[in-house]
């Protein structure tokens with residue numbers, strides 16, 4: 004870092020937080036992020052499509068369906084009027100499920116100021132195109148700078164003020180100049196900074212987003228095995244080998260290995276795979292205990308990103324020749340009618356490989372078909 008010419012002190016570039024931010028998506032994570040922004044002193048508008056939810060936010064400062072027990076900050080305002088919500092916004096957060104990001108980004112493009120950066124906070128890969136969420140948004144947002152926010156962040160804990168950290172990722176380079184302090188990552192990280200919410204910045208969008216998309220599928224795998232009666236050894240193995248799958252896919256797509264060891268990678272993986280608070284882990288637990296899919300979550304529609312993404316992520320991995328055996332196993336169970344026990348027994352009986360996978364070694368496993376059938380029997 005250069006020294007300041009007058010004082011000789013290290014030069015500290017100045018970056019200012021955004022003062023007016025709009026969050027599109029009034030579900031649990033959108034509202035929790037809006038709470039953080041409002042608590043940080045930012046003029047925050049939350050834009051939702053259900054008038055009853057918005058009325059509750061404005062009239063009672065609560066949203067019992069999405070954040071039970073939380074009192075929302077006074078300054079937080081809700082609206083269903085997107086053009087009004089986006090008027091004069093200095094930054095926009097899109098916080099809807101991954102399957103709705105393209106549609107919502109298209110609406111944001113119509114109404115947001117032309118220079119406004121947009122952060123996508125959904126975790127997933129678009130099914131039809133194999134694109135990351137920021138790439139989907141970029142296609143719709145007409146040249147606006149697009150980034151993401153991701154990390155180990157259960158919405159309710161965040162809104163309740165439990166110390167939480169996340170990564171804000173946007174490009175750091177403008178033309179051929181590296182200017183991190185001018186990046187929306189830094190300005191949004193400042194807007195997302197309170198005594199209990201800590202933001203880090205990154206310019207590795209691929210690494211950050213692959214972490215968020217893959218961890219949900221591994222959490223379903225952990226839930227399936229825990230639900231089937233296995234314990235901590237199994238879960239630790241799935242988390243560790245799941246991390247290897249995440250790393251391999253991120254690198255194949257141009258992301259950085261060290262990003263995967265950060266908040267959006269191992270951080271979110273360990274959170275989501277450790278607690279039934281996770282909807283992904285919880286779906287796996289229920290299915291592993293034998294609950295039919297239609298009866299999971301008492302039949303309520305719940306956003307479980309890893310379910311559809313088991314397909315989109317493995318399609319993407321296949322297209323770049325990356326082996327993701329755990330994600331493939333989850334896909335086969337959820338989407339291809341594979342038997343839970345047989346699929347997991349086969350996962351465990353795969354040829355012996357080197358760890359890390361950079362060494363290309365493979366030895367046939369000595370387990371016999373009878374051994375595999377025995378393990379499958381124990382799981383089913």
Ligand SMILES: NC(=O)C1=CN([C@@H]2O[C@H](COP(=O)(O)OP(=O)(O)OC[C@H]3O[C@@H](n4cnc5c(N)ncnc54)[C@H](OP(=O)(O)O)[C@@H]3O)[C@@H](O)[C@H]2O)C=CC1
Nearest residue numbers: 028029030031032033099100101103125126156157158306
């Ligand atoms: N909850 C969490 O702890 C975290 C979630 N995330 C990610 O955030 C994303 C959103 O999840 P989350 O907030 O939990 O989900 P919720 O189910 O709590 O909320 C989803 C919200 O998106 C709205 N929505 C869906 N489709 C559209 C659309 N086409 N136009 C406008 N609004 C729409 C829903 O409206 P309606 O109710 O009317 O359908 C609802 O308000 C997911 O990708 C998730 O992985 C990331 C970190 C933490």
Ligand SMILES: O=C(CO)COP(=O)(O)O
Nearest residue numbers: 154155156157281282283
């Ligand atoms: O992404 C999350 C925490 O970081 C939320 O996980 P679930 O979607 O599994 O609830």
